[in-house]
Amino acid sequence: MIKFKILFIAFLFVFLIIIVKLISFQISSNSNRSNYFRTTKIASKRGRIFDRNKQPLAVNQTLYRLAIEPPKIKDKTDFINKIAPLLQIESASLEAKIDSTKQWQLIKTALPKETMLKVAQLKQPGIIFEEESYRYYPEASLAAHLIGFVGKNSENDPVGYFGVEGYFEKDLSGLPGLLRSERDLSNNPIFAGTQEMLEAEDGRDLILTIDKAVQMIIKNRLKKAIKTYQAKEGCVIVVDPLNLEVLGLSCLPDFDAEQYYKFDETFYKNSALTNLYEPGSIFKPLIVAAAVEEKAIKPNDIYNETGPLQFGEYRIQTWNNKYEGKISITRILEKSSNVGMVYIGEKLGNKKIYQYLNDYGFGKKTDIDLQGEFVNQIKPFNNWYPIDFATVTFGQGIAVTPLQMVKAFASLINGGQLLQPHVVKQINDNSTIRNIQKKLVKRILSTQTSEVIKKMLQSTVENGEISWAKPKGYLIGGKTGTAQVAIKGHYDSSKTIASFIGFAPVSNPKFLTLVILKEPKTSQWGSETAAPLFFEIAKDLIVYYNIAPEQ
Amino acid sequence: MKKYFNYFVPCILLILIIVNALIIVSGLKLSGEIYRFEIQTKNIKKQNSELEKKIYDTSSLRYAASQAAQLGYTKNAHAYSLTVLKQAFNR
Numbered sequence: 167m168i169k170f171k172i173l174f175i176a177f178l179f180v181f182l183i184i185i186v187k188l189i190s191f192q193i194s195s196n197s198n199r200s201n202y203f204r205t206t207k208i209a210s211k212r213g214r215i216f217d218r219n220k221q222p223l224a225v226n227q228t229l230y231r232l233a234i235e236p237p238k239i240k241d242k243t244d245f246i247n248k249i250a251p252l253l254q255i256e257s258a259s260l261e262a263k264i265d266s267t268k269q270w271q272l273i274k275t276a277l278p279k280e281t282m283l284k285v286a287q288l289k290q291p292g293i294i295f296e297e298e299s300y301r302y303y304p305e306a307s308l309a310a311h312l313i314g315f316v317g318k319n320s321e322n323d324p325v326g327y328f329g330v331e332g333y334f335e336k337d338l339s340g341l342p343g344l345l346r347s348e349r350d351l352s353n354n355p356i357f358a359g360t361q362e363m364l365e366a367e368d369g370r371d372l373i374l375t376i377d378k379a380v381q382m383i384i385k386n387r388l389k390k391a392i393k394t395y396q397a398k399e400g401c402v403i404v405v406d407p408l409n410l411e412v413l414g415l416s417c418l419p420d421f422d423a424e425q426y427y428k429f430d431e432t433f434y435k436n437s438a439l440t441n442l443y444e445p446g447s448i449f450k451p452l453i454v455a456a457a458v459e460e461k462a463i464k465p466n467d468i469y470n471e472t473g474p475l476q477f478g479e480y481r482i483q484t485w486n487n488k489y490e491g492k493i494s495i496t497r498i499l500e501k502s503s504n505v506g507m508v509y510i511g512e513k514l515g516n517k518k519i520y521q522y523l524n525d526y527g528f529g530k531k532t533d534i535d536l537q538g539e540f541v542n543q544i545k546p547f548n549n550w551y552p553i554d555f556a557t558v559t560f561g562q563g564i565a566v567t568p569l570q571m572v573k574a575f576a577s578l579i580n581g582g583q584l585l586q587p588h589v590v591k592q593i594n595d596n597s598t599i600r601n602i603q604k605k606l607v608k609r610i611l612s613t614q615t616s617e618v619i620k621k622m623l624q625s626t627v628e629n630g631e632i633s634w635a636k637p638k639g640y641l642i643g644g645k646t647g648t649a650q651v652a653i654k655g656h657y658d659s660s661k662t663i664a665s666f667i668g669f670a671p672v673s674n675p676k677f678l679t680l681v682i683l684k685e686p687k688t689s690q691w692g693s694e695t696a697a698p699l700f701f702e703i704a705k706d707l708i709v710y711y712n713i714a715p716e717q
Numbered sequence: 718m719k720k721y722f723n724y725f726v727p728c729i730l731l732i733l734i735i736v737n738a739l740i741i742v743s744g745l746k747l748s749g750e751i752y753r754f755e756i757q758t759k760n761i762k763k764q765n766s767e768l769e770k771k772i773y774d775t776s777s778l779r780y781a782a783s784q785a786a787q788l789g790y791t792k793n794a795h796a797y798s799l800t801v802l803k804q805a806f807n808r
Contacts, residue, residue: 221776222773222777225769225770225773226766227766227767227770228763228766228767279767297763302770302773304770304773304774304776304777304779305777305778305779306779308778308779356744356748378778379778382778
């Protein structure tokens with residue numbers, strides 16, 4: 167009986183120890199709960215980006231990150247000989263990374279599945295693969311500045327920078343989910359345990375106003391033109407002037423969005439939104455339109471172009487220093503007469519010039535839905551000298567961005583509406599579709615003024631100083647511009663920014679295109695560089711949009 | 718009565734033990750299945766994204782351009798209607 171009692175007490179003692187230990191595991195020691203409670207962040211799927219025809223521009227792909235556990239690698243030389251060629255890295259750099267004092271070491275990121283499978287087949291111990299979501303651009307860098315890129319922030323989370331990726335970061339990234347689950351040693355969920363899951367909310371898909379065919383046309387043409395005219399850089403913007411949807415925007419040089427880290431930061435900047443330049447003669451129609459609207463002039467009014475004008479120490483002359491005597495206002499635009507524009511400016515008056523500069527949106531952001539827009543302010547009215555009011559009439563002494571120029575010019579041909587440019591047409595999530603409508607900022611001009619200025623611009627293309635290779639039967643309106651580059655307060659006559667802004671068809675414009683070539687070497691004139699590029703693009707767009715001839 | 722009770726209690730206990738064991742086993746099975754489905758869903762999503770990428774690749778202008786270059790279609794065809802207006806007006 168005593169033996170039984172001793173045995174009973176011994177069992178009781180052992181059980182007590184087990185119970186105490188269990189209590190310490192379950193209740194007292196919180197840290198141990200983490201041994202079976204797994205809290206995992208469920209990554210949300212980044213929203214995709216499509217063009218206006220639902221063709222993909224930026225989607226997601228799974229790539230692999232290869233890491234090693236150095237202590238598990240037994241034969242270092244064999245490991246290096248087998249792995250290095252597959253990963254296309256130098257044996258020496260791989261060897262340097264195999265540091266047996268470390269438990270974990272990252273070797274390479276963004277491995278494609280094929281490479282991952284090849285490495286996995288070697289069945290080398292100590293290799294770990296981790297999945298990572300990366301952006302994939304089916305059209306490569308076709309619209310790099312518009313789309314931007316996805317990089318990492320300081321916490322190694324993916325973040326969109328520049329373009330649409332940056333501007334719509336919150337919509338695209340979505341919200342990560344959370345999984346809190348009791349798991350056994352084999353990572354199986356414990357059936358009777360806690361299983362809490364907060365589903366991730368995937369990012370919203372964006373449908374852009376961009377047409378990838380238009381984007382392809384302008385990029386290829388621009389690339390060719392930069393080479394032909396030996397320009398430093400170039401930019402082409404195509405918009406629908408009736409709603410200011412951006413149909414295509416290409417500025418070169420650009421960058422590869424997938425390998426953005428290989429490019430200098432200066433390449434990321436979208437010069438259409440950030441580069442300030444003096445627009446030159448493409449600015450003239452804006453002043454003419456303002457003067458027509460204010461009834462200061464009529465298209466058939468006569469101006470006597472006798473010779474250069476003197477403003478104190480400054481001398482204003484025509485581009486070829488030739489003067490035609492009595493000419494109409496339309497002819498002033500046709501021959502791009504600077505002295506004629508000074509006359510129009512005087513008729514309009516300084517206060518009105520200043521008012522219209524503000525009305526056209528200069529000195530303010532266009533508020534386009536792209537990250538990184540930069541503008542400068544127009545100096546206060548009191549700081550303007552008479553020469554400033556004279557030169558601004560032909561687009562000198564004022565700095566604008568190409569996009570500001572497009573926004574203002576569109577109002578001339580769309581019936582006088584100043585619209586906000588936009589790149590995103592639709593935002594979709596699983597349940598809702600949000601359409602982005604055109605946004606009217608202000609009505610600046612009347613429909614009549616708009617019709618008058620359209621005809622003047624058509625006449626400018628038809629009776630300009632140079633006869634371009636225009637498509638037959640189509641009425642196209644436009645204006646050339648050659649602006650000298652200001653360097654340290656003086657103009658360098660050898661360096662110009664050549665531009666052309668035009669639209670077609672004149673009766674019901676389908677597209678408005680601004681072409682800018684910076685410092686072309688073959689000719690400094692916009693009429694000999696930017697204009698031919700515009701007409702090449704216009705021909706392609708006429709065919710693409712199947713626009714019928716008007717004549 | 719006491720005799721029946723003595724048999725009844727161990728029987729009930731035995732049944733409870735068996736039922737308990739069955740619940741544990743089926744729980745283990747279910748959790749195994751949950752885990753298997755988690756992996757399967759993940760793999761299907763991955764496959765889906767890989768296939769999606771292939772589709773996007775083959776429908777891209779970049780791919781079309783590379784195919785055109787391979788097949789020798791390198792010259793741009795100019796629209797006839799741009800120079801011959803009769804064609805544009807369908808006359």
